[in-house]
Amino acid sequence: MSIAKLTVLLVGVVAVMCGGCGKHAESVTLAGSTAFAPFAEKLGGQFMAIHPGVRISVQGGGSTVGIQSAQQGKAQIGMADMVKLPPEADGLTAVVVARDGVAVIVNPANLVTNLSMSQVRDIFCGKIANWKSVGGKDALITVVSREAGSGTRSSFEQIVGNVKLTSGALVQDSNGSIRETVAGDSQAIGYLSHGLVNSKIKALIVDGVPCTVEAVVAGKYALVRPIFLLTKGAPKGATQAFIDFVLSESGQTQIRKDGLLPAK
Amino acid sequence: MRLSADKFAQYTFLGIACSAIASLMLIAVFSLKEGLPFILWYGPVEFLTSTNWNPQENQFGVGAMIVASLWVTAGAMLIGAPLGVAVAVFLSEFVPRPVMRVIKPAIELLAGIPSVVYGFIGMMVLAPLIRRHLGGPGLCILSAAIVLGIMVLPTVISISVDAIGAVPNSFREGALALGATRWQAVRMVVLKAARSGIVASIILGMGRAVGETMAVIMVAGNTPRLPHGLLEPVRTLTANIAIEMSAAIGRHREALFATGVVLFVVIMGLNSLAMAVMRRKGAR
Structure with a gap:
């Protein structure tokens, strides 16, 4: 490849990389919960279509990272999906979305x-x-759990109460691999975000209540966790506008359509 | 003018070469800085020998994971090394040149397949087979060893082929002239002469097996417990870091860096061993 061609290629690559970094009046970064990140991304896209001056960027990392980023100001909004916020989240303003x-x-x-x-x-x-x-059947149980530090795991263990995970449990690091493991093993039991239940696995009835949107909205199904958006101090400007958008009628409808439950 | 261009190129490439060493140093210094204080705080003996890993209760023992890494690597080498060396001998001694020119690049292409693909196939095909026919959860030491055994093949084969190819033809001719069969010539002369290169290929393959992460996470089950059989799920050192990294803060995060230090020491040890073996070959 000639030097000229190589230069053109490099310039092209750099141009593509910089294509996304145009000038914006205000930018809002969300970080944290991988369960909510796809929703935040979708809602962010809709929000940016209405407010062209604002740029919303979404990063995953897990609930712990969400709390940390909001505390340290690395992200304007932290996302966390935990039953009870840990002491690390003290001083943050939390909204259930x-x-x-x-x-x-x-x-x-x-x-x-x-x-x-x-x-x-x-x-x-x-x-x-x-x-x-x-x-x-007469068969050993294969317990499948999420990794230590996962928001889904800590929610699950807190709601079920006094869970000291058996030392023989398999550990998978995402909802998707939990699903694959249980789908492939007739003796396995696991837990995941209810929006991800499909025909390859079977959701159990817990305490007589099936895991359906209706049962959760009615408050009958026990295993429910809130999803928090966390800000350092009261949200203002574009951050406030985005949180309002998520809580608005259309934001909540979108959330419900994609498999989460509305805040109220 | 010419001279200065030469000098320019010389210093540029010297700089680039040094940056490789610099990044190695940075990685070493950074992991040690983050991990060593934790090891000293927790107690080196307790950290390395305890088999209780329970970050939520501040128990950070990597003993079970060291054992797991050793089991999985040993298993992978038991599968990959004999197979790899046999293929290398076959390719360089028993197959016509044109055929080898097709097969060898194909094998090297194996090295280019992303590890997540190996892991996925292991998870979807191998694990259910093991579960059905041998019992247990399927995600276990055996699955991981088989997947890794296949993954180290390209390393073992291509370096062994080069080592065997470097044996002068006069050695073979000499053996054959003395009445040895082709197999005897290979076994008694060629393999002996290429021994250090073959050993180095196995050690480099072992380095790959110890360090592999993605494929292992997908097929090993990741249970941080001391294994008692080949069909039990295990968590290797690499898997431990990758799985818990995203959610770890405070002591937990430091403990993962400390896991990285242990891994770093193991891999440095293996690499220096490989280099020592290669150097011995050079001296002869």
Whole structure:
């Protein structure tokens, strides 16, 4: 390749990289919860269409990172999906913008359809190790959990209460791989964001309540976590406008359409 | 004019070469700076030998993960090394040149397949097979060892082929002239002469196996517990860092850097071993 061609190529690459960094009057960065990040991105796109002067950028990283970024000012808005905000979030202004059910899932081949909360607890603690004890086949239970520090995991463990995860549990680092693992293993049990339940897995009825949008909205289904947007001090300017947009009628409708639950 | 252009190029490339060393130094210094205080605070012996990893309760023992990394790597080498060396011997001694010119690049192409693809195939195909026929959760030491064993093949094969190719033809001719069969010539003369290169290829492959992360996360199950059999899920050192990195703060984050220090030491050890073996070959 000649030097001239190489130069053209390099200039092209740089131009493409810089294409996205035009001048904007104001920019708002969101960071944190991977469960809410796709929603924030979509809502951000709609918001930018209405307010061309504002640039919304969304980063993942997990709830812990969301809290940290909001505290340190790396992001104007931190996203966290936890039942109870940890002490690290002290001093941040928190708004609930959506809620998310946590579905307890098994393989469709599993005979069990119904578990009580205490059975769920005993399974994840390793006290119940065979499906026979809860009405299934005589087969060992493969517990699948998220990694330490995951917002979904801490929500799940807090709502179920007193969960000390069995040392034999498989650990997967995303909702998607939890789903794949459970879909492929007839003895597995796991949990994930209810919006991600599909036909390859089966969501269990917990304490007699199925994991449906209706049951969660009605407040009957117990495994629900709020999704917080966190700001340092009261939000203002474009940050305030974006949070208002997320909470608006159209924002909430969008959230509901894509599988999360509205805030109220 | 000419001279100054030469000088310019010389210093430019010297600078680039030095930047490679500089980044190595930076990585070493940074991981040590972040990880060493934690190791000293937690206690080196406790950190390395305890098998309790429970960040939520401030238990940070990487013993189970060191063992897991060793098991998985050993398994991978048991599969990859004999297979790789056998293929290398076959390619360089028993296959006509034109055929080898097709097969060798194809094998090297294996090295270009992203590890996530190996992991995905392992997760979707291999793990269910193991679960169905051997029991256990399927995501286990055996799955990881098989996937890694295949992943190290390109490294082992291409370096071994080069080592065997470097053996002078007169060695083979000498053996054959003395009445050795082709196999005897290969086994008694060629393999002996190429031994250090072959050993180096295995050690470099081992380095790849220890350091591999993505594929291992997808097939090993990631349970931070001391394994008692090949069908049990394990978490390797690399997987530990990658899985918990995004959500770790404070002590937990430092503990992951400390895990990185352990990994760094292991891999540096393996690489210096490879270099020592290669140097011995040069001296002879």
